[in-house]
Amino acid sequence: MIDFSVLQQGLAMLASPWTFLALSAGLAGGILIGALPGLTATMAVAVLAPFTFFMDATIGIPFLLGIYKGAIYGGSIPAILVNTPGTAAAAATAKDGYALTQQGKSRKALELSLYSSVAADFLATLVLIVVAIPLASIAIRFGSPEFALLYLIALTMIATVSGESFLKGMIAAGLGLMVACVGLDPMTGYQRFTFGSTDLLAGVSLIPLLIGMFALSEILMQLTHPPSHSVENSHAGAVEHGGEPLRWAEFWALRPTIIRSTTLGAFLGSLPGLGAEIACWIAYGVARGRSREPEKFGNGSLEGLAAAESGNNAVVPAALIPMTIFGIPGDTITAVLIGALMAQGMMPGPLMIQQNPGFLFGMFLVLLVTNVLLLGFGLLAIRWLKQVTRIPPTVLYPCVMLLCLCGAYAVNSSSFDLLVLVAGGGLGYVMRRTGFPVAPLIIGLLLGPGFESALRQSLVFSNGSLAIFWSRPGSLILLVLLALVIVVMAWRGLTTAGIIKKRFKRLPSPSQKH
């Protein structure tokens, strides 16, 4: 039964001029930040999230969604023009995009990138709307055993797929869960690991830690490995920008590639841990495998460019599926979005669907409208944003550091949060230098309280019996899914480490037996 008050609330959110302004500002800012090499989409959302705490949720969240979408698209502009991806998600775009620029077809490449992004984003948003509502009705029926298993599946997946090492991912997730234990116990209210500090009673401040781990650590990484000015880049100014526009027939011929890459991106985005940076390469690889002209890939293939761009942009709405339904972040950016929603007094997941359905419906509408705006802003960016890619890091990063400092302080007006910010920056830097993925730690920290409550509640209900995790049909299905995830991930990890291959080599072949 359609609840008209929910529709009304959603439409009212969309019709508000402030929402529209915030969305436009977010998109413009996101495209600008995404176009600056070295500034990632996660960094942009983390640094600008504190600005939204002083706005109404109907203004603040569209602003952050605009930044998210804008930054993912904006990363393609320097990738195409100067062979330097603005964000990691645009790495595959650079391969064919820059080759087209070298052939004097930069306009065609930029237009194709924009149209593919908008088409993929629109289709994936429709998937989000279609999938979210039925799944939400299932999620509402979940009890604590199902949630405990769901959190465990998410943590296992994130720990195993977001880095190169299964072990390091698991350790990072474990550390995140340990940090989540700091503060008051969610069930009994006892102080844990606060060491007598009142600043730690509410736990480690999430937003300052996120800003530190994503933005400050990025500054330190840029200092460690300064961006190289390759020969190609230094001659980029000599490349003629412009050329002929994209023809409708060319774009129409690419629709199977765009639809296939969008489907892949949407599927990968809906799985916790797999972000746009992985989706773009998988979509690119699949497109190459199915292409009639695979030899053109890497040399200016329109198919390759369309696949990379539609693959990475389809992730954005899809990553919101686990966030809105289960409160599980699909990637690091949605982890920051969850932090922003929590600061607004909303808890993503089934509770949000029950308590704020109007807001959620409004958010879906905003996501659809963003695509129309992205088209307009993207066309302007193609024309005017070429110069932005030349801002030197000597100017850019000190300004980012100042924004981090002010943003982290603004959350609670506490100088203790600045120490959390710097500690997060140091920790993020050490992790990145030593090959530890940052995402599992952040997501472990976010899911920790929910996971702990669900696990302990389940065990209290069952008097400590683990049978509660397989005695209910829902939890049994999730348990089988968890076992499947563990087997697949363990197989992948052991194959990567070469252990399984070795064992097979030791086994005598059937011909040797006889």
Added chain:
Amino acid sequence: MRKPLTNSPLLIGKLLSSLLAFGIVAIGVSFLRIVHGTPPPYGAPGDIGSAAFFPGLVALLVTGLGVVMLLATWRANANVVFERGRTGVALIAFILMLAMALLINVAGIWLVSMLAVPLLAVCFGERRWYVLLALAVIPPTVVIHLFEGVMGIYFPRGMLL
């Protein structure tokens, strides 16, 4: 001629990885000590209702994984090569950030940001005095006014005011 052992990226990687593994084990063990060293009702990790149950479980997992990491580091085919870079400059920048966080209450936002922003630019290699001067004045003025004027967030003034 044999290369000195300390120059081997693999050996440095193994040593660093071992150090990290020790650090992880140390964190896990110290959490376990707190959990087990506190009297009940908090410190009863075996009791589901106790606040120590979950931290005890996680600390045990992290300690175990730390030990596995230590053992895995010294496997013959372990890939633990440490990529070199300008770590010293990053360390200086980190100390600058830490000083900035510690001094904000004493020195105030203006002094801290007017010093920290150009100093970080120096770390990035900026040497032109007029750029450094512009960085000391323009970004702090714009950002602080944005936060204070638009968002109503007031920063510590320190000894200046």
